Amino acid sequence: MKTIHTDTVIEAVKQMCIEANLQLSPDMKAVIAKAKQEEDSTLGKQILGQLCENLEIAAKEQIPICQDTGMTIVFVRFGQDVHIEGGGLEDAIQEGVRQGYRDGYLRKSVVRDPLIRENTGDNTPAIIHYEVIPGDTMEILIVPKGFGSENMSRIFMLKPADGIEGVKAAVLQTVQEAGPNACPPMVVGIGLGGDFEKCAILAKKALTRSLDEGSPLPHIRKLEEDLLKEINASGIGPGGLGGKTTALAVNIETFPTHIAGMPLAVNICCHVNRHSKRVF
Amino acid sequence: MEKHIKTPMTKEIIENLHAGDYVYITGTIYTARDAAHKRMYDAMLEGKEPPVDLKNAVIYYLGPTPAKEGQVIGSAGPTTSSRMDKYAPLLMEHGVSGMIGKGKRSLAVQEAMKKNTCVYFAAVGGAGALLSKCIKRAEVIAYADLGTEAIRKLEVEDLPVIVVIDSSGNNLYETAVHDYRITHGLE
The missing domain is CATH 3.30.360 (Dihydrodipicolinate Reductase; domain 2)
Incomplete structure (x- = not known):
């Protein structure tokens, strides 16, 4: 006790x-810095540069x-x-x-x-x-x-027959509709399985998982990697103004579900993906 | 193209701005987001005057964090513009000629922009600490009870924004992503 x-x-x-609210976790900072190096759109690179500068000012001057x-x-x-x-x-x-x-x-x-x-x-x-x-x-x-990105999040009650292609189509549709409204580059948290509310909670929790770890399940890890590639082929880019960096990461959490269903929640977060943890 | 402009946002200035221009704004602008828009809109429908002179005014869709002692303002980045779409055409009828936010606009807003010679800028979403450095003065001038959603008069210096929709209806959100996809073999 x-x-x-x-x-x-x-x-x-x-x-x-x-x-x-003042500092992102090291994995978030690292992935934004890497995206800035690799972005091949001039305006996209400039926007990612502003985001890096913003993080420095926030930490140094203690401004959210x-x-x-x-x-x-x-x-x-x-x-x-x-x-x-x-x-x-x-x-x-x-x-x-x-x-x-x-x-x-x-x-x-x-x-x-x-x-x-x-x-x-x-x-x-x-x-x-x-x-x-x-x-x-x-x-x-x-x-x-933040709610700019929360407003662009979606739940889909998919059918088992929709399969992995149905999951991908729903995620890509969500990201496409989110576009510039969700402050890309975004982090995409996905909850797959469970029921109506369980998948939503899983999607939010997925956003808090370190970007250095993929899913421990090999087929889900592959789905995370494939979705990240497909999202970044959309060309939406930083700020929604074109580029290869639309998402910084895709994290998926799963849970057992009913024989009749395949609930899917897509919780979008902007690049300011914040979390802080303490163990007592 | 990089341009430096000063408010008020006159028709002459707006007609020289094109989608894709990288613009630095200096001068007076006003903040208003959801609640302030609703209140101004309701007042206008009742035939009352808005609490600010909107002629050639620029509205920044912003609800800042509180300023600490010695700061002009807290974090000060743009909020999602589409939530103001219902109200924006009437504000344009009353003289608003520039809007700063982020994200897509409705067709009705884009039509009203052409009709009223108005320009829509995007500021970089999620860069509130950086953008706050361009704000040299901030004062609540109306609807103080709305807290962060009150209308503030800001004096800005070289606030960096991008023309997304110009007064001819060109839309960078559509063209930039399309062009990127073509040049990178994604179509």
Whole structure:
């Protein structure tokens, strides 16, 4: 049994919200720098150069990389032998988000009611997904998600007969429709299998997987590589103004599904693919 | 072609801008995004005056992060323009002649742009820290209750943007990707 105080959770969540918005992970930075070297469109190369410069300014001057500092998505993996002291875990996470967005000068982008649209003023509530795991550790992953790209994400309830070609066609259609709206170069997170909501959560989680690792499943890893090539043959390019760098990576997560279906979710993220993790 | 221009965005300036031009803007521009557009639009439909003089004005689709002490503004990149498509033609009727954002525009907006001699620029999406360095002054001038979505008057210096749709209807999003595909044997 391990005891974790809510004050520890609040402080960690606050710091993660701030750091995720100021600095990308090393794998994200590396893949953007590599794309800049390899881009063969003049304007595309210039745009990728601006993105690299933007990352340097953000880190040096502590200005958020993008003004859309996102709605905060939180993945919690909670060990069943962990005891939380000091109050509710959910309240502590929301308080950490509140403090992070206030003290980090991040934008408050959440409205309380989808139709009335009054800003909550502190970027809460965050959307929290819990998973109970064995053992006495807790892991919190913070994902500030921008909505320019979120708006271009799609779910397809494919049929088993659609097969791998159906998956590819749906992903390519999504990327094509996203075009310049999703701030390419993008990262494409895919959830394949499960049911209607499971595939969507998998797609979001796929965005947080290190770009240095492919899928551990050989046929899925090949699908990731093939899709990346096909997306980059679209010519959409950086900023949607032509070039070979439309996507920086394709990450796919899978789950068992029903004999009658093949749910597919495509969660698009821009090049500001942010996440920060702590293990307690 | 690289060009330096100063606001107000007059017809003479706009007629010399072509899709694909890389432009540096200096002068006064205004921010407005979803909520401010809706409020201006509703006011105009009721026959009221908008809170800013829109004649030859440039609207930047932006909701910045808050400024820290000593900063003019926080991160300040463009938001997706298509969400403003419903409102943009009426704003053009009231004098708006330049729009800065990112992403595609509707056919209705493109038609209104030709009719009203208007230009649409893209700024690089996700480069908000870099773009904030070009903003020398920022002041909330209307709808302060909207927070980040309030209308701000900005003084910008050499704000880098690209002409995506010019007043003749040429659209770089269509031509640039098409040209890239042709020259790289992807068609």
